[in-house]
Amino acid sequence: xxxxxTNVLLIEDNPGDADLVRLRxxxxxxxxxxxxxxxxxxxxxxxxxxxxxxxxxxxxLPDSCGAETFRRLMEHSPKVPVVVIxxxxxxxxxxxxxxxxxxxxxxxxxxxxKNLERAMRYAVERQALLRSLEIAQxxxxxxxxxxxxxxxxxxxxxxxxIHQYVTLLLDGIAGPIAPDQAEHLKTxxxxxxxxxxxxRDLLQSTRADSGKLRIEPRCIAIGDLxxxxxxxxxxxxxxxxxxxxxxxxxxxxxxxADPDRVLEVLINLVDNAIKFTPPDGTxxxxxxxxxADPSSIYISVSDTGRGIGxxxxxxxxxxxYQDPESVDNNRSGLGLGLFICREIIRLHEGRIWLxxxxxxxxxxxxxxxxxxxxxxxxxxxxxxxxxRPSFVLVxxxxxxxxxxxxxxxxxxxxxxxxxxxxxxxxxKDLVLPPMGTSGTSETFFVVAxxxxxxxxxxxxxIREQLERAADLKTNGTLTMTSVPVxxxxxxxxxxxxxxxxxxxxxxxxxxxxxMERKHLSAGKSAN
Amino acid sequence: xxxxxxxxxxxxxDLVRAMRLRLRANxxxxxxxxxxxSAIASAQKERPSLIILDLGLPAGDGFVVLDRLQNSDVLAGxxxxxxxxxxxxxxxxxxxxxxxxxFLQKPADxxxxxxxxxxxxxxxxxxxxxxxxx
Numbered sequence: 001x002x003x004x005x006t007n008v009l010l011i012e013d014n015p016g017d018a019d020l021v022r023l024r025x026x027x028x029x030x031x032x033x034x035x036x037x038x039x040x041x042x043x044x045x046x047x048x049x050x051x052x053x054x055x056x057x058x059x060x061l062p063d064s065c066g067a068e069t070f071r072r073l074m075e076h077s078p079k080v081p082v083v084v085i086x087x088x089x090x091x092x093x094x095x096x097x098x099x100x101x102x103x104x105x106x107x108x109x110x111x112x113x114k115n116l117e118r119a120m121r122y123a124v125e126r127q128a129l130l131r132s133l134e135i136a137q138x139x140x141x142x143x144x145x146x147x148x149x150x151x152x153x154x155x156x157x158x159x160x161x162i163h164q165y166v167t168l169l170l171d172g173i174a175g176p177i178a179p180d181q182a183e184h185l186k187t188x189x190x191x192x193x194x195x196x197x198x199x200r201d202l203l204q205s206t207r208a209d210s211g212k213l214r215i216e217p218r219c220i221a222i223g224d225l226x227x228x229x230x231x232x233x234x235x236x237x238x239x240x241x242x243x244x245x246x247x248x249x250x251x252x253x254x255x256x257a258d259p260d261r262v263l264e265v266l267i268n269l270v271d272n273a274i275k276f277t278p279p280d281g282t283x284x285x286x287x288x289x290x291x292a293d294p295s296s297i298y299i300s301v302s303d304t305g306r307g308i309g310x311x312x313x314x315x316x317x318x319x320x321y322q323d324p325e326s327v328d329n330n331r332s333g334l335g336l337g338l339f340i341c342r343e344i345i346r347l348h349e350g351r352i353w354l355x356x357x358x359x360x361x362x363x364x365x366x367x368x369x370x371x372x373x374x375x376x377x378x379x380x381x382x383x384x385x386x387x388r389p390s391f392v393l394v395x396x397x398x399x400x401x402x403x404x405x406x407x408x409x410x411x412x413x414x415x416x417x418x419x420x421x422x423x424x425x426x427x428k429d430l431v432l433p434p435m436g437t438s439g440t441s442e443t444f445f446v447v448a449x450x451x452x453x454x455x456x457x458x459x460x461x462i463r464e465q466l467e468r469a470a471d472l473k474t475n476g477t478l479t480m481t482s483v484p485v486x487x488x489x490x491x492x493x494x495x496x497x498x499x500x501x502x503x504x505x506x507x508x509x510x511x512x513x514x515m516e517r518k519h520l521s522a523g524k525s526a527n
Numbered sequence: 528x529x530x531x532x533x534x535x536x537x538x539x540x541d542l543v544r545a546m547r548l549r550l551r552a553n554x555x556x557x558x559x560x561x562x563x564x565s566a567i568a569s570a571q572k573e574r575p576s577l578i579i580l581d582l583g584l585p586a587g588d589g590f591v592v593l594d595r596l597q598n599s600d601v602l603a604g605x606x607x608x609x610x611x612x613x614x615x616x617x618x619x620x621x622x623x624x625x626x627x628x629x630f631l632q633k634p635a636d637x638x639x640x641x642x643x644x645x646x647x648x649x650x651x652x653x654x655x656x657x658x659x660x661x
Contacts, residue, residue, distance in 0.1 A: 149614060153583075156612035156633055157539060163634035164545035171637070173552040196634060203614065212616075402646055408623045 006033055008120075009052040011073075012085070013038040013061050017108060021056060021085065021116070028113035030120075040064040040072060047077045054120055055082045057102075059093075067093060070102050081127035083119055085111070103127060141210060148206045152199045159199070163192050194333075201336040204264075205319060208343035215258035215347045218434045219371045221515070222255050222262075222287050222297055223248050229266035230285060237274050243282035244270075252287055254371040254512070255297050256433070261344045262368065266301070268337045269364050273303035276362070281305065289370075296350065296367040303363075308356040316354060317342040341366070373432075373511075374504035380430045380449050381500045388428075391485040391503070392448045392455035393510050396420060396462065399441040400476045412471045413442040419469060420444060423462045435515060445511055455482050485510065531648055532556040534575035536566040536592065537610075538584055546579070553641055563587025567595050570602050577648055580627070582611035582618060593625040606647045610635060 008025075012018040018036050025032055035052065037043050040061050047055075055077075059069045073082060083104045084097050094105035103123035106116065168174050170185045177185070207213040230244055237244040266285070273283040281304035288298050308316065312323045319339040345352040345366045356362035381388060398416055400409050413434075421431050429448040446462075448455050459482050466478055488502050533555045535546050540561065547557045558573050560566040564586040570578065578596070582589035589609060596602045609622045612633040619630040628647045631640060 153612045153614070160612060160634040161539065161542050161545070164542060164549070167637050168545055168548055171549075171552075173548055192634070207616075402650055411620075411623065 006031065007050070007052040008032050008034050008054050008056060009043060009046055010034050010036040010056045011038075011040060011043040011061065012036060012056070012058040014058070017058065017085075017087075020108070021111070024111055024113040024116045028117040030117055038062065040069055043073065044076045047073075047080065052080065054124055055080055056120075057082055057084050059084060059086050059088070067096055067100075070097050070100055074101050079127075079131065081123040083123050145206050145210050145212075148202060152203045155199050156196075159192060159195055163189070163196075166192065198334050198336075201334055201340060204340045205336045205343075208340060213343055213347065215261050215344070217256045217258050217348070219254050219432065220257055220259050220262075220435075222252060222257075222299060222368065225259060225263050225266060226285050226287060226299070229263055229270055232267060233270050233274065236271065237283065240274060240277075241279040242274050242277045243280075244274075245282055245284045247284060247286040249288045252289065252297060254508075255368040256371040257348055257368045258344075261347075265341045265344050265366065266299075268341050269301040272337065273301050273305070273362075273364075276305035277303045278305065293367075295370050295372065297370055298365055298367055300363050300365040302361060304361045307358040307360050308354065308362050309358050313354055313356060317352065373508045374501050376432065377430060377447060377504045377507065378500050380428065380447055381503045382496055383427075383449075385496060387496065387499050387503070388449040390450065390487070391507065392450055392482050393485055393507060393514075394446040394448060394455060394459055394462075394480065394482045395514055396444045396446065396466075397441055397479040398443075398472065398476050399479070401474075408471070409475060412475045415469060416442075416466055416472055417444055419465050420446065420462055423458060423465055424448065429458070432511075435511070443515070445514075447507060483510065530554055530556045531576040532558060532573060533644070534566070534569055534573060534578045535559045536561075536563075536569075536578060536584065536589075537581040538562060539581075549637065553644075555644075561585075563589070563592045566592050567602075570596065570605065571599075574601075575605060576651065577644060578605055578607045579644075580607050580609050582609060582613050582622070590621070590625055593622065593627060597626040604651070606651045608640075608643055608647060610640070 010018060010021055012021065022034055022036075025034065035046060035050075037046060038061070040063050043055070043057075046052075055073065057070060057073060059066055061069060064072060070082060070084060078101070081103045082101075083106060084094075084102050085106050085108055086093070087108050089107050089109075097105050103126055104119045106119055166185055166188050169177060170182060170189065204213065226246055226248065230246055234244060270283060270285065277283055283304075284300075284302045286298075286300045286302070290296070290298055308323065312321075315321045316323070317338050320335045321338075322333075322335045342352050345368075348368055350367040350369065352364065352366035354362060354364050381391070396416075398413050417431065417434065424431060424446060425448075428450065429446055432445045432447065435443045435445065446458075448458060450458070459480055463478065463480055466472055472478065485503070485507055488506055491498075494502070533550055535543055535550070535557060536559070537543050537546070538561050543559050543561070547559065550557045558569060558575060560569040562585045566578070566580070566584070567587075569575075580589050580592060584592070587595075589611065593607060593609075596605065596607065603626075606628040607626065609618075609627045609630045610633060611618065611622075611630070615630060615632050622630050628650075629643050631643065
């Protein structure tokens with residue numbers, strides 16, 4: 001069995017049985033070091049520190065029994081080969097074990113040195129084979145991703161050239177052109193843009209496949225994104241004479257989501273809806289809260305198109321799926337858009353679905369998690385089962401010197417939030433995640449459980465540290481305000497949990513008002 | 528005032544020709560280089576106000592060029608806009624860290640490109656004469 005199995009872990013609580021296994025190993029002249037533990041938990045602890053070449057496992061242990069034993073072991077260390085040594089000659093259990101990835105199932109009474117040695121050697125071999133298959137599979141996936149990434153780069157290069165020359169002609173830089181020639185060029189440009197979108201989707205779906213699609217959640221107002229998506233697609237809708245309407249509920253809670261990715265989802269859904277709606281139809285975007293599910297926000301995109309049949313409905317979010325009855329058959333795209341939407345929403349721990357009746361239009365709905373300040377703030381608001389006496393809300397706003405901000409602006413504000421995190425007390429204060437869509441100014445809030453005096457010291461420290469950060473000095477300006485939180489009158493009847501909720505609601509209200517004020521003043525000069 | 532001079536570094540000569548026409552139409556003087564080596568030589572000789580840089584280049588790729596520029600006393604002040612077909616997810620941050628002022632993916636929207644050029648040039652002219660210490 002050479003050097004491979006020099007180190008064996010034996011998990012066996014019966015000293016007699018353990019000795020028997022050792023004896024068989026000695027008889028077989030196997031040069032192995034046996035580490036014996038009697039509890040599964042000790043075995044798992046051993047496997048965390050060391051990597052034996054094989055585990056010999058008894059199933060009935062003081063802290064685990066039967067199938068549960070190998071299930072827990074395999075879950076903990078899926079890569080190590082396992083041979084069960086059991087007192088029970090139970091074929092059903094043995095099959096179950098093998099099904100779970102156990103390499104062999106030996107009966108204690110039947111073990112000879114020869115068959116033990118053989119079982120161990122084969123187990124190690126088979127496990128190695130399995131592992132190399134897994135590695136090959138991973139490599140193949142990696143290769144596919146690299147290939148697609150390379151292809152999309154190579155496709156972009158000639159596309160860029162076409163794009164440049166078409167726009168040169170269209171913009172009249174290469175000389176005057178007749179109106180109908182301009183129309184032809186616009187048609188070329190539209191196709192170029194479609195190709196570009198397909199290449200982007202190809203890359204996004206590859207990322208989703210390999211788990212490289214990432215989100216950076218922030219605290220955002222979904223209304224902003226809905227407006228943004230509508231503004232971007234208004235020209236497309238107008239061109240097709242399709243109405244584009246927005247229905248936003250008043251006072252929607254903020255959501256925790258990645259603004260860029262959610263915008264991608266909205267654009268995808270609205271663009272699809274416009275595509276499948278006949279002229280004079282309407283596409284409607286709505287965002288609302290459903291009473292039965294207060295921790296989510298529901299965003300829907302409805303159209304007055306021909307609707308989607310039950311067959312297509314079941315498959316529509318699958319990759320590469322295309323509705324065979326799709327109206328716009330010659331331009332149906334790659335069939336990746338909705339797949340990417342589903343993956344993005346899944347990363348947000350939301351859901352996406354379709355409701356549609358043929359002839360009645362379709363509605364795509366997705367959910368995003370409501371930004372729960374109460375959950376985040378609970379440890380700051382209450383300490384050792386008591387509400388803390390006072391709170392201050394500190395608002396930090398970083399405004400870039402130029403618009404659009406220079407390239408490393410994101411790096412600058414991320415560095416700033418790190419500095420702020422270092423300036424607060426971990427157990428008393430909380431730096432909330434960034435607010436609003438990024439791009440223009442960045443606003444952070446710190447909730448400090450303190451009075452104005454300590455918060456004064458804290459804000460001075462934050463200001464000093466931030467001003468010392470050279471990158472901020474050359475890139476942006478800093479505005480800071482501290483406002484004490486006016487606590488709601490405590491109701492003696494209320495449980496601590498309810499009190500935490502009402503304080504959090506109070507702080508949330510202050511933040512929302514503060515953000516809305518920022519919206520109103522956006523575009524005006526500072527003051 | 529003299530027209531700002533822009534150095535376009537790209538190995539795709541068809542694209543360079545189109546860029547030259549567009550930049551000239553926007554009142555810039557244009558000089559070009561087809562690879563990393565001539566990009567540095569050209570930057571030294573021509574002292575452009577701004578460089579538009581592709582990443583995949585023969586004779587020293589875009590990152591090598593960025594590195595050379597940053598390590599040169601006389602060239603470090605020239606702002607660089609990276610214009611590449613490569614995936615921004617794996618290249619944007621790296622380019623910005625290496626000293627680029629902006630990263631745009633090909634094909635870039637022309638209005639956006641012109642706007643970024645304008646803003647970057649405006650910022651460069653406000654900057655103090657001595658480069659900031661790292």
